Ligand SMILES: Nc1ncnc2c1ncn2[C@@H]1O[C@H](COP(=O)(O)OP(=O)(O)OP(=O)(O)O)[C@@H](O)[C@H]1O
């Protein structure tokens with residue numbers, strides 16, 4: 135067995151995912167995959183099922199059928215805490231900062247050292263988001279929207295994940311913050327070899343951060359995949375899949 139065979143090439147593999155909220159059949163047969171070290175985005179209009187897809191990966195809204203494999207392990211029926219433990223960092227759109235805990239405590243709680251190699255720790259998070267250090271003792275839930283987004287990303291990184299899922303990290307933020315703070319840290323993550331799945335309506339950022347994109351239509355149906363270069367060369371594809 136070669137060295138590379140020991141680890142699965144595919145960090146995430148989804149096969150014919152079917153997810154419901156009660157009787158509403160929301161995701162109707164989604165298949166996709168992310169290779170190790172890839173940064174991939176899901177682009178799609180409001181309500182097509184992007185968040186639901188991430189929730190199914192996390193085990194928050196479990197799939198009714200189909201299969202989800204993370205690093206070769208079948209996690210389809212796993213509860214969220216187990217999915218997190220197998221190396222998934224999740225930055226939900228609502229950020230979910232723990233109220234009553236300081237910024238520092240929010241970060242400390244998520245701390246999980248990587249077995250080897252570079253490690254995301256408090257110091258490294260603060261070096262990318264100096265405002266979090268300044269506000270270290272402040273209750274995390276009283277931060278501004280932009281600061282909470284930085285804290286949510288910093289907290290996911292403290293877990294030193296194998297794969298980080300981000301649900302519209304640019305939502306509700308001023309363009310300056312998106313392009314000078316959020317986009318740069320995601321680019322650092324990609325350069326350092328963190329595998330990313332990014333859900334975005336801000337396609338400009340998605341095209342910069344991710345190199346391959348799944349185009350999602352209604353009911354989670356994937357109509358195709360395209361590279362950033364392909365999307366940049368053909369603006370119509372973006373128009374068909376996003377409200378721009
Ligand atoms: N808890 C829920 N109960 C019932 N239906 C839901 C629930 N959450 C989401 N839905 C429905 O599932 C569909 C997909 O929602 P989802 O949040 O996954 O879309 P999205 O692609 O993330 O949209 P957006 O871009 O607006 O965030 C929508 O029609 C939504 O109304």
Ligand SMILES: [Mg+2]
Pocket residue numbers: 184185186227301
């Ligand atoms: Mg959503």
